[in-house]
Amino acid sequence: MNPLSSSQNQSILFEELEKLKNSFSFENKEIEKEFYKKNSYLFATTSASLFRLLPQIPYSKHKSIFEKLFFNLQLLNLEEKYVENFAENFEIIDTENSLNKAQQGQPFLFCCFHTGAYSIIPALLANNYLDFGFLSNKTLTEKKGTHFLEVHRNYCKKHNIKSTIQLINVEENKGIWKAIRMLKEGKSLIVYADGNTGSNYSKKESQNTVRVNFLGENLQVRQGIAFLSYMCNIPIVSIISSRDFSKEKPNLKRKYTLLPAIYPPNFTDSKPKKDKISKEEFAEQTMQKLYFFLEKEITKEDKISEWEGWIFVNKFFEQLQKPISRANIKNSIKINTSLIDTKKAPYIFNEERFALIESAKNTLFDKFTYRFFPASDLLYEIITYFSVPKKLYLFDETQTDNEQLEKNSNSSIFIHSNSKLQLSKTIISVSILEKLIEKKILIQYK
Incomplete structure (x- = not known):
C-alpha cells in the first residue's frame, strides 16, 4: 500500500480538525453538562488557578477559557500525528541565530513551556539536523517514550533528515549524568521550565526548588535547568510556541520564537561580568527570568487558553491552602431569621x-x-x-x-x-x- 501524499494527509487533517472543533460546539445543554461532569476536577483546578493568578478575569469567562484549553490539549495529538504538515508551516523567529550556532557545535539548553504546539518542537530541531536529548520524567517516559521516539524516527526517515534524539529520564540515578555527557559532546537538550502534567511532583518531596514570583504569587519551582547551565557553562534559549487562530478555517501555521540567550557567568562569549555570582544566585535569577517570559506570553488575551499549566500550577504554590484576598469574592447574605x-x-x-x-x-x-x-x-x-x-x-x-x-x-x-x-x-x-x-x-x- 502506497503511503498517502502530503496533500492527501492535509485533506484528512483538515477533516479531523473540523471534527474536533465541532465536538466543542455542544449541540445541547445535556452534552455540555456531561462534558463538565466528566471533567469536573480539571475545570475546578483551572478555574481556581484563574481566580488566584488572574483575578481580573470574571468567572463568566472561565468556561470558555477551559473549553479552548481542552480543545488545545486534544489538538496536541493531531499535531503529533500530522507533524510533517505542521512542520511545513513553521514560522521561526530566531534573532540570535541560535539554531545555526547549534548546528556549528554550540550546545544549548532549549527551554520550553507547555504553551502552543510545544509537543512538536523536536521537529523544529530535527529540521536543523541537530542531535539532541529530551529531558523527561518517569511517567512521561513510560507512557509516551516509545511513541515519541517512533514519531521522530519516522519523520526523519520520510524527509531524509539526519537527526537523532535521546530520551533522558531525569528521575533515574544516572539521568542527570547522561544529560551532562550529551552537553559535553556538543549536543543540545530540550527541557521544560513549567513542570510536567504527568508528574507526581510535590515541592515537599523535592529539595531542588527555588522561589519565583509568578503573576503575583510565589511558586516553588525546579531549578535544575539553571544548575545545568551554570555547571556545564551552557546558555539557555527559551522557545515560545504559539498557534494562529485568527482565521475561521483551520490554520496550520505554528510560530516558534527563540528568545535571547541567558548566559551563565563564566560563558566566554557573553559580556564580562563585574561580579561573579554563586550557583544559587544564578538559579534564582534565571528561573525568575524564565517565568517572566512565560507570564508575558500567557497574559495576552488570545494566549491565555494556550497554556496547559492552568491545570497543574497549583502544585507549585508556595502556600496552597490560604485565604484568597485577590479574587473577586461575592459577599453572601445570611438568612434573616425574623x-x-x-x-x-x-x-x-x-x-x-x-x-x-x-x-x-x-x-x-x-x-x-x-x-x-x-x-x-x-x-x-x-x-x-x-x-x-x-x-x-x-x-x-x-x-x-x-x-x-x-x-x-x-x-x-x-x-x-x-x-x-x-x-x-x-x-x-x-x-x-x-x-x-x-x-x-x-x-x-x-
Whole structure:
C-alpha cells in the first residue's frame, strides 16, 4: 500500500480538525453538562488557578477559557500525528541565530513551556539536523517514550533528515549524568521550565526548588535547568510556541520564537561580568527570568487558553491552602431569621467559589483555599437543588395545613427554628441552610 501524499494527509487533517472543533460546539445543554461532569476536577483546578493568578478575569469567562484549553490539549495529538504538515508551516523567529550556532557545535539548553504546539518542537530541531536529548520524567517516559521516539524516527526517515534524539529520564540515578555527557559532546537538550502534567511532583518531596514570583504569587519551582547551565557553562534559549487562530478555517501555521540567550557567568562569549555570582544566585535569577517570559506570553488575551499549566500550577504554590484576598469574592447574605421575602430571596449554589467533583465519592472543592470536603448524599442533593436559583418557600411543620397555606399566600413568612424546606427528595431544616450560607456554599442570587 502506497503511503498517502502530503496533500492527501492535509485533506484528512483538515477533516479531523473540523471534527474536533465541532465536538466543542455542544449541540445541547445535556452534552455540555456531561462534558463538565466528566471533567469536573480539571475545570475546578483551572478555574481556581484563574481566580488566584488572574483575578481580573470574571468567572463568566472561565468556561470558555477551559473549553479552548481542552480543545488545545486534544489538538496536541493531531499535531503529533500530522507533524510533517505542521512542520511545513513553521514560522521561526530566531534573532540570535541560535539554531545555526547549534548546528556549528554550540550546545544549548532549549527551554520550553507547555504553551502552543510545544509537543512538536523536536521537529523544529530535527529540521536543523541537530542531535539532541529530551529531558523527561518517569511517567512521561513510560507512557509516551516509545511513541515519541517512533514519531521522530519516522519523520526523519520520510524527509531524509539526519537527526537523532535521546530520551533522558531525569528521575533515574544516572539521568542527570547522561544529560551532562550529551552537553559535553556538543549536543543540545530540550527541557521544560513549567513542570510536567504527568508528574507526581510535590515541592515537599523535592529539595531542588527555588522561589519565583509568578503573576503575583510565589511558586516553588525546579531549578535544575539553571544548575545545568551554570555547571556545564551552557546558555539557555527559551522557545515560545504559539498557534494562529485568527482565521475561521483551520490554520496550520505554528510560530516558534527563540528568545535571547541567558548566559551563565563564566560563558566566554557573553559580556564580562563585574561580579561573579554563586550557583544559587544564578538559579534564582534565571528561573525568575524564565517565568517572566512565560507570564508575558500567557497574559495576552488570545494566549491565555494556550497554556496547559492552568491545570497543574497549583502544585507549585508556595502556600496552597490560604485565604484568597485577590479574587473577586461575592459577599453572601445570611438568612434573616425574623423575616424573609419569598419573592425576592432566591438562593443559588456558589459555583464561582466551589466546585462539585462528581465521582464514586462526591467531593466539594473550595477554589479559593484549595481544600476538598466530602460531599454527603444530603449535601449533594442540596447543591443539585440549588444549581439554579430557588426561592426559599419555607414552612413550619408545627402549623396546620390551613395556617401554612395562609402564610405562604403572603409576601413574607416568619421563620421558626424548626422551619423546613422541601427538596426534590428530602425535607431539611432551615438550620442546615444557615450553615451553608454562612460558609458561602449558598449565596443570594442577584
